[in-house]
Amino acid sequence: MDSKSQTITPIAVAQTPYRDKFGIPRQPNLVSKAIGKIWLNAPYNQAEALAGLEAASHIWLIWGFHKAPPGQTRLSSRPPRLGGNEKLGVFATRSTHRPNGLGLSVVELIEVNLEPTPHLVVGGIDLLDGTPVYDIKPYLPYVDRVNSASHDWAEEAPQKLTVVATPQFVASFLALKSEVEMSLIEEVVSFDPRPAYHRDQPERVYHVRLCDLDVGFRVDDNSRQATLTNVIHSTEGDH
Ligand code: SAH
Numbered sequence: 001m002d003s004k005s006q007t008i009t010p011i012a013v014a015q016t017p018y019r020d021k022f023g024i025p026r027q028p029n030l031v032s033k034a035i036g037k038i039w040l041n042a043p044y045n046q047a048e049a050l051a052g053l054e055a056a057s058h059i060w061l062i063w064g065f066h067k068a069p070p071g072q073t074r075l076s077s078r079p080p081r082l083g084g085n086e087k088l089g090v091f092a093t094r095s096t097h098r099p100n101g102l103g104l105s106v107v108e109l110i111e112v113n114l115e116p117t118p119h120l121v122v123g124g125i126d127l128l129d130g131t132p133v134y135d136i137k138p139y140l141p142y143v144d145r146v147n148s149a150s151h152d153w154a155e156e157a158p159q160k161l162t163v164v165a166t167p168q169f170v171a172s173f174l175a176l177k178s179e180v181e182m183s184l185i186e187e188v189v190s191f192d193p194r195p196a197y198h199r200d201q202p203e204r205v206y207h208v209r210l211c212d213l214d215v216g217f218r219v220d221d222n223s224r225q226a227t228l229t230n231v232i233h234s235t236e237g238d239h
Pocket of ligand 1: 020021022024025026027028064065066067068094095096102103104105126127128130131132
């Protein structure tokens with residue numbers, strides 16, 4: 001192997017509620033109800049590869065932005081947290097357009113399971129369904145939790161929207177008998193998935209796809225309220 005580049009191969013694949021990139025929270029751990037499974041690939045799909053991992057409450061996932069739009073890596077991007085108006089260097093952001101297309105997420109390790117094949121159950125995941133995972137490491141609080149750490153413009157989690165549902169939405173949701181919990185829908189929408197440049201269209205209906213559902217919602221920026229308007233079964237997605 002040459003010392004300058006190396007080939008990496010997925011060791012696992014993520015199964016998550018997110019069927020579309022739209023709607024995925026912009027960082028992990030925001031939506032605690034987003035439960036996913038990390039299915040190990042051969043030859044790592046054996047008890048030996050996971051022995052002892054259960055000691056960790058959280059793990060790091062190193063994964064691939066495999067559905068990022070193709071094209072050149074950009075040297076800069078406009079983080080949604082800054083309203084999409086300010087351009088920052090690629091290495092100053094967590095943008096998906098980056099040189100080696102690698103994502104990094106801390107997630108809660110809920111369970112290590114060996115049946116039917118070895119997999120991890122994780123909480124607070126921010127990966128698209130079907131995302132390749134390149135490595136898994138335990139989160140070590142004594143080094144990874146830096147008490148003195150700070151960040152000038154992303155110190156706190158983003159402000160959440162209040163989420164309400166129309167009676168029609170509630171009736172359709174109950175009739176569909178999906179495995180998706182209402183609390184997952186509310187959490188996802190509360191983090192306002194809309195792109196920054198759309199935020200002046202209160203009548204516009206946006207759609208997020210979670211597991212087998214397509215959820216429609218609109219947002220009133222004056223009251224900072226999102227309204228769930230309609231929900232249907234949907235099995236399509238960009239995964
Ligand atoms: N926690 C990660 C992700 C930050 S970017 C990191 O810091 O590296 C977050 C965005 O990644 C989400 O809004 C989602 O739309 C996008 N995303 C998630 N999985 C993806 C995938 N497989 N391909 C492309 N984009 C993905």
